[in-house]
Amino acid sequence: MNKKEQVILGFRDLFNKMVWLNKIKMEDCLKGYKPSEVHCIEYIGRNADSNVTKLAESFYMTRSAISKITKKLIEKGLIESYQKPDNKKEIYFRLTEQGKIIDKIHEELHKEFQERDKAVFDQVTGEQYDSMLSFIEKYSRHLDVEIKKQGIDIQSE
Known part of the structure; x- marks a missing residue:
């Protein structure tokens, strides 16, 4: 597996874990x-x-x-x-x-999740954040172009 594949799979796995972990508390508090x-x-x-x-x-x-x-x-x-x-x-x-x-309950849950994950984010440097944000922005712009190429107009569907 090359690094590009590792990044994509890593993002997906990370996102899925976060959703799964947060879902338990969200469903309990926002029945x-x-x-x-x-x-x-x-x-x-x-x-x-x-x-x-x-x-x-x-x-x-x-x-x-x-x-x-x-x-x-x-x-x-x-x-x-x-x-x-x-x-x-x-x-x-x-x-x-x-x-x-x-909305307030939801916001408080997000604060709780941020506090839970604070130990990881406190170790990230400003330069690392800048690098990650730059990548996310570039990839997002690329996907926007690909969506337009497909002729997909979200509002008209």
Whole structure:
């Protein structure tokens, strides 16, 4: 196995371990909420004037999939929709008080996970972070180009 393959497999294995380990606590603390719902709540809580298109772009999902999730979140009383007075066409989302509670629980869990993993991250130098971030940015830009080459338009699917 060459180094490129080791890096890709290493990222995948690392990501899978992190998801598996975090999932146990997340499911316990956020019973009744799917990960996609919680991540939509997080995005809406952090981004003013969130709408279906912005959510779809952020999560690499179709607008119709996001519409289904936001409809469920509205039904559960976690988000509400609104329109701006100058734009009656576009629908935006914001968190309700109940949505803010779920967002806060999720945020606290992330802090707990960061604290759990602090021993590793404290050993990483600024130069190492810069190198990793540079690689991630380059690879992400490459994948964006490949997505465009495929003619994939996430919003229209």
